Amino acid sequence: MRQRNGLPRVSPVVEILEPREAPAASPWLTETFNGTPVGSLPAGWSQWTNGNGSFAVSTFGLGGTRGVGSTSPSSSAAARTWFNTAAPADVQATAAVYLDTLIPARIFVRGSNVATATPTCYAVSVTRGMEAQLLLVKNGTVTVLGSIRAAGYFSGNWVRATLEANGSNLRVQVHRPDTGQYLNSSGQWQSGQAWAISLTDSAISSPGHVGLERPALYAGALSFDDFAVSVEEPDFTGVTDTFDDDRPGALPSGWTGWDSGAGGLRVSNAKALSSPNSIASSSTSSSASGRLWLDDVLPADVQATAAMYLDTLIPGRIFVRGANVNTATPSYYALSLTRGLEAQLLLVRNGAPTVLGTIRSALYFSSGWVRATLYANGSNLRVQVYRPDTAQYLNASGQWQSAQAWAINLTNSALSSSGLVGVERQTRYAGAIYFDDFSVFPATGDNVAPVPT
Ligand SMILES: [Ca+2]
Ligand SMILES: [Ca+2]
Incomplete structure (x- = not known):
């Protein structure tokens, strides 16, 4: 039988580590969509739609690169795309979102039944204005766990939204690359790193899929880019x-x-x-x-x-x-x-x-x-x-x-x-x-x- 935490046969050295806000994270998935043909999804991704608004790689992305988006003339269009391999439960998912629409842009983690109309997941939802919400979706039913509205109108630009799940602690970060600022929990933009929402919920604890979603609400186009997932490096x-x-x-x-x-x-x-x-x-x-x-x-x-x-x-x-x-x-x-x-x-x-x-x-x-x-x-x-x-x-x-x-x-x-x-x-x-x-x-x-x- 193997033994973990055995004493190393080396002299231990005590090292003073910098205090850190988040656990050490290592990259698990990075997707720029730049290498994917327009009109398709990257290899290893799947999607679901209610019949309208399929996700596909487009020429609209960060800095003129390709991104991924959903366009539909129907206000009932709903679509979801995810990476086929399930991620660990403790995970950080980030995507750039172009905010010029009231269609909520969702980034989700711990997703299950994602290929159905009744998924379960935690999601961050962002819309122009801007407003960010932290959602619990259980069998398709949405509960708003927390929300934050930015002081000052924000539209027509990209933000990077991050949803972090660590045990029962859920956090949302919103960063705007144009000014380098973060949204703090008072709705102000500040230059120092900040979390806009931080709360506790234990409804979903299992590992699951990570991905992007367009819920049915308005017609129009929704665009994402630079999807990245990192996981906590175990000690x-x-x-x-x-x-x-x-x-x-x-x-x-x-x-x-x-x-x-x-x-x-x-x-x-x-x-x-x-x-x-x-x-x-x-x-x-x-x-x-x-x-x-x-x-x-x-x-x-x-x-x-x-x-x-x-x-x-x-x-x-x-x-x-x-x-x-x-x-x-x-x-x-x-x-x-x-x-x-x-x-x-x-x-x-x-x-x-x-x-x-x-x-x-x-x-x-x-x-x-x-x-x-x-x-x-x-x-x-x-x-x-x-x-x-x-x-x-x-x-x-x-x-x-x-x-x-x-x-x-x-x-x-x-x-x-x-x-x-x-x-x-x-x-x-x-x-x-x-x-x-x-x-x-x-x-x-x-x-x-x-x-x-
Ligand atoms: Ca032996
Ligand atoms: Ca891109």
């Missing part, structure tokens, strides 16, 4: 797993696996560094390959360590920033190790590997455990190999030394996103391969990998 302090509490033959708890049909990695008590269990892949097929990863998407900047038993030429990999890892064509950075020993730092894109760096130990090494670390911090990638039997590190010349050393240290910026972290048996030979004592921690930013113990 990540580290995960360690010895596999010793897991059942041999099973997947370790908290991990997901993929294999080519043979060679899946499972808990094993055949050989372990920490007793009684490790994870192993054993196969009589030379085409066997298997992969195992922690369930949660982890931040991009991490250092992942695993013990590996090196007595085979089957490459064992530790990977970070993984995507599509449940397929035969994953993308990730990996540290690959074989007996000898040889360590390679790989960039794998859609299944195709590129060797970024290679190191061989000057002295032959086989039939022993090493602890290998793959460190990724921004574009800096490093490899550390440590042998517990002699307490030595492999240095960049292939020599074993007692002082801490990096065997490979280079720069590559092909993959920069957060992703999945795990281990892999690469297709090459028949036989068995063993991993144990896995850990992953935030990359510390200094030159020191976690000291193996």
Whole structure:
């Protein structure tokens, strides 16, 4: 069983953080509509209409770029468009809205039944004047939870409206790019960042769709642009797993696996560094390959360590920033190790590997455990190999030394996103391969990998 919040094997450093108004948010979706043909919707978007006012990309957007809008001569036109993948419940959705109409422009989050006339969601609604409302829509029935009217008439220009949902706290921000000002809770425009509406409601707590809506009210055109969604970055302090509490033959708890049909990695008590269990892949097929990863998407900047038993030429990999890892064509950075020993730092894109760096130990090494670390911090990638039997590190010349050393240290910026972290048996030979004592921690930013113990 893996353990979260395990103590990192690094010296903790207390850092004074700037106070911040909102949780750290990371981009989840950014859509400028600039790359979408006029008359259609971006890939991955869907829409619903009551028969009038379909959403489509148009030539009317911010700064002469393309935007997305709904035009109808009917006052009963209603339409809605959303991104097909549901977003987490705690989310911030922002869109630029052109305010020259009394048709309410809605941005919604936590949406369900969005392809029907009776959706459920939270929405911010803005109209020229301007007025902003925070709405609860439940099975199509609208409740106004809060509203704010700007002092001074505002029309014929773009605003950026944001709806933030964080637990039961709901907030609305309105920003006008023309003056750089924010609407405050008194209806005044001010230069400092402000929230126009902030309140609590707990009617909808589930994750759901994010999107844009035109409710039936007036005829005319409604235009949006620059739709962006960000989600709170979860605090990540580290995960360690010895596999010793897991059942041999099973997947370790908290991990997901993929294999080519043979060679899946499972808990094993055949050989372990920490007793009684490790994870192993054993196969009589030379085409066997298997992969195992922690369930949660982890931040991009991490250092992942695993013990590996090196007595085979089957490459064992530790990977970070993984995507599509449940397929035969994953993308990730990996540290690959074989007996000898040889360590390679790989960039794998859609299944195709590129060797970024290679190191061989000057002295032959086989039939022993090493602890290998793959460190990724921004574009800096490093490899550390440590042998517990002699307490030595492999240095960049292939020599074993007692002082801490990096065997490979280079720069590559092909993959920069957060992703999945795990281990892999690469297709090459028949036989068995063993991993144990896995850990992953935030990359510390200094030159020191976690000291193996
Ligand atoms: Ca645009
Ligand atoms: Ca173990």
